[in-house]
Amino acid sequence: MDHSAPLSPPARRTRTVVYGAPAVLGLALGAFVLRRPLMMSAPTCASGRWHGCYDTFNGVVLMMLVSIPLAALVVCALAWWRRRAGTPAAWRRSLAEVGMVHGTVPLVWLTMMPGGGAGVAPRRVSLVPLRDLVTMGVPGIVGNLLIFAALGFFAPLRFPALRSVPRALALGAACSVLVEVAQYVFWLDRVSSVDDVLVNAAGAGLAALASRRWWRTAEKASSRPRPAAATAGR
Template sequence: MNRGATLSPAPRRTRGFVLVGLAIAGVAIIAYAVRRPLLMSAPRCLAGRWHGCYDTENGVLLMMLVGLPLAALVVWALARFRRAAGGTSAWRTSLAEVGMVYGTVPLVWLTMMPGPGAGIVSGRVSLVPLRDLVTMGPIGIGGNLLIFAALGFFAPMRFAALASVPRILALAAGCSVLVETAQYVLRLDRVSSVDDVLVNAAGAVLAGLASRRWWRTTAQVPRPEPLVHR
C-alpha cells in the first residue's frame, strides 16, 4: 500500500485550515483596530439607508466585513457544485473567483465616490511620477496598495494566463488607468494621478507574490480514467 498517497491530503487540509484561521484572525484584528469609525456608520447601514452608509468609506468597509460570512457561503456552494461535477481544484478556483470580486469591487467603489465639487469643477490630472506620494500619507498609500491587491492575489490562482509578475502588473495598471480615466471623465472632483496607478499596480504585484505558491501554471484538464485490469 502506498502510505504516502493516502496521507498526502491531510497536510494539505491542515495548511488550508491554518490559512483560513490566519485570514480570520487578520480580519478580526483589523476590525478591532477600526471599530470606532466603522460603528459610526452601523445605525444607518443596518437601517438600509444609502446616505451615510454606502456613500461613505466607513459604511462600505463595514458592509464588507458584515458580508464576509455570505462570501464564504458562496465559496462553499461553488466548490460543492464543482466537486459534484467532477472538477479539479474546486476550492481554490471558487475561493479565487469570489475573492477577486469581493476584495476588489467595494474598494473600486470607494475610489469612485464623488467629492464635494463633483459635476462642478473640471477634472484634474497629475502626470508627474512620485510627486503625489508625499501628499498621500501612510493611510493614502496603504489604501492605494489595497485597491487591486485582491485581484493580484487571486487572479493568477484562477487563470493560468495571468500567472506571471509582468502580467499581474499589466492587469492592475490597466484597471487602475480605467479607474483614473473614469474619475476624470465623470468629473468626480478627484485627482487622476499617475502615482495612483503606480501604487495600485505595486500593491497587486506584492499580493500576487504572496500567493505565488498557489498560482495556476497550467489549464485544468480532466482527470484520467483509472485503468481497469481484466
C-alpha cells in the first residue's frame, strides 16, 4: 500500500472535517466559558471607544473573536486573487498569512499593554529559568503558550524554510525575546522573564507539531516533480 499517494477529494474533505471539527469546537467552548467577561466589554467596543476596549484583555479578545468572519473574507479575497494570477497553493498561502497575523498580533498587543506603574516602577528582569513558572499559574502558562501558537502553526505552512519543529521553536523564542526586550525598553511595568521566552517558544513548537501533517504534505507536494509540458507540434 502506497501511503505517500495523494488522497482523493472525498478523503481530503473527510480529513479536513476530522481535524478541523475539534479546533472549531475548542474555539466555541472557549468563547462559551469566557462569554460573561467578554460581554462586559461589548458595549464599549460597539461604541468604538478606545478606552475600555482596546486597552483591556476582555476587549482585545472580544474583538479578536468578532473579527474572525472578516479574517475569513480576507483569506477568500487573497486566495481568489492568487488563483487568478496562477499562484500555486493559493488557499494554503492565504490562510497561513491571515492566520499568522490574526492569531498573533492581538495577543502580542496584550503583552505590550502597560501596567499601573509604567514609567515609574523599577524595571524588572528575571533571568533564572523556571523560577517564574510557579507564580504564573495555569492561566498564565496557557496564555504564554498561546501567544505565538498561531505563528508556530501557520508559519511552516507558508515558509518552506520553517518546516521543522526546531525552527518553529527558534522562531517563537526569537519573537518572544523581542517582546521581552520591548517591555523593558518601553518601561511597561512588566517583568522581562526568561520563563516567558521558554513558554512562548514551547507554544510555537507544539503548534508546529500540531500542523506537521499539513506542512509535511505541502513539502512533499512541492518536491514532487511536475510533468513536463507537451512539446509536440512545436
